Amino acid sequence: MTQKKIGPVTVETVQGDITRQPDLDAIVNAANAALRTGGGVAGAIHRAAGPGLEQECLPLGPxxxxxxxxxxxxxLPNAHVIHCLGPVYGHDKPEDELLASCYRQALLLADRDGITAIGFPAISTGIFGYPIADAAEVSLKAVADVAPSLAAVKTVRFVLFSENDKAVFDHALTSI
Structure with missing residues (x-):
């Protein structure tokens, strides 16, 4: 685990399964627009949460x-799931602002609800095609920008699927 303190928030990177983070109050789903089961991170979260998650989400979308x-x-072992729709790289413009908005919006929602520890995947880096190094820079900068204004959130964990993704996020974390 790599950690860095940014204002009142500790930002961490770990390699692992986002559905197996029992010490987090909330995890973030790299959702599709309809908030349905889907593949990738969304599929893994929906499978672990059970069919009730999709039933609850349908009226919240698109x-x-x-x-x-x-x-x-x-x-899930987490009380909440925050669903974010990341940009499709090369299609949704401006993709860097849309990706940053995912992280800001999720953190502000978590903070308003009193969530103290939240876990993120690398949003948009799977089937949506966002290059991992660019995504790491955008997401960590977004977290760093909003961290000083957070009252409840104290831990932000990036739960990354592969060793390579973690190494890329570690490098970006040390650079901010």
Whole structure:
């Protein structure tokens, strides 16, 4: 685990499974617009949470790139799931602002709800094609920009699927 203190918030990077982070109050879903099960991170979260998650989410969608909504965690070890729709790289413009908005909106939602510890995947880096190094810079800068204004959130964890993704996020974290 790599850590860095940014204002009142500790930002961490770990390699692992985002659905197995029992010490976090909320995890973030790299959602699709309809907030349905889908593949990738969304599929893993929905499978672990059970069918109640999709049932709760359907009336919350559709959402647009950069937006975030919150649901319960259902069968996950986390009380909440915050669903963000990241941009499709090369299609949704301006992709850097939309990606940053995902992280800001999720953190502000979490803070308003009193969530103290939240976990993020690398939003938009899977099937949406966002280059991992660019995504790491944009997401960590967004967290650093909003961190000083957070009252409740004390831990932000990036839960990354591969060793390579973690190494890229570690490098970006040391650079901010």
């Amino acid at each position: 959402i647009k790139p950069g937006e975030a909504v919150m649901s319960g965690g259902h069968h």
